[in-house]
Amino acid sequence: MTAIPETFRAYVVDRQDDVFSRGLRTLAPGDLPDGEVEVRVGWSSVNYKDGLAATADGKVARVYPLVPGIDLAGTVVRSAHPSFVPGAAVIAHGYDLGVSRHGGYAEYARVPADWVVPLPLGLTAREAMALGTAGFTAAMAVVALEERGLEPGTGPVLVTGATGGVGSTAIAILSELGYEVWAVTGKSDEHAWLETLGAVGFLTREEVAAEGRSLETERWAGAVDSVGAATLPYILRTLRRGGGVAACGNASGPALVTTVFPFILRGAALLGIDSAYLGIAKRRRIWDRLATDLRPRALAERVTEVTLETLEPALDAIRAAEARGRWVVRVGG
């Protein structure tokens, strides 16, 4: 296997003298941070966090210049760690990637060995990135709900931000496991697609963002929420006794105003989901499940392919809440 070439292409965001810029640049191996494993990046993906990293006011990038891309999949070209040999197919996502060290929007990456996941049998690198951090987060949320006691037949499960990466994958995973899945979406023209993923009922964003009493009729056995703000209090006050909500995101805002009643009168659980810093052993186990029993087969058609040259509109679209499924980035292919 060859090592990293003297120059390679990367999509870079930068801020110099308070002027924000972004675009393709040529990098050299010395521009990459330290790490035991060098990877020729085949594929990456576009996540909400990448959209934030690629905008001047996104408050995600911690260093400049930065190669965004919190996801990457590729082939090891050099390794100082015995677990990874040149030629091995690997994934890395989360941790500091694309935030405070260079991520997946470059033809080569250098990462710590304990951030690396072997590409599970049964998934191609492109399929893994079609899932990416969004799909991984959805799977983590489902696992957290199941560990809390949710199982098919315990009642309907609500998924918010339904047409987004986390939401659409959660719908597909849950319905393929046999759950009755309801979706909250602001895009009524996407009901037909969400039905193909397995959603059986719909609520509007407005219905779940309305003011309500501290406890309302018990409705949901569980929920996956990537929206936050007014939506999460609605879920808490309508969860069935003993139910849980996996809180994954804040697409509509970070504030949380609720009462203690769902917790002390119905035993509701607020399950925090942090995909970025989940330990590597659990991370590898979830990827193995994403390749097997949690694999969302219905999702494949809603994947749009972009390249380093054409990914900017996708970054802007996800920031503008226009996501409909997932984007994969063909970096080296």
Ligand SMILES: NC(=O)c1ccc[n+]([C@@H]2O[C@H](COP(=O)([O-])OP(=O)(O)OC[C@H]3O[C@@H](n4cnc5c(N)ncnc54)[C@H](OP(=O)(O)O)[C@@H]3O)[C@@H](O)[C@H]2O)c1
């Ligand atoms: N905890 C973690 O480890 C983790 C990992 C990945 C992502 N996240 C977070 O999870 C959230 C979703 O990520 P994603 O990749 O799925 O993003 P995404 O693809 O952009 O999807 C977000 C979805 O939320 C809905 N939405 C957007 N703006 C909204 C608003 N103002 N009010 C109500 N709903 C709104 C939209 O769905 P509809 O149009 O269908 O309503 C949108 O498609 C983000 O906050 C992201 O930062 C967290």
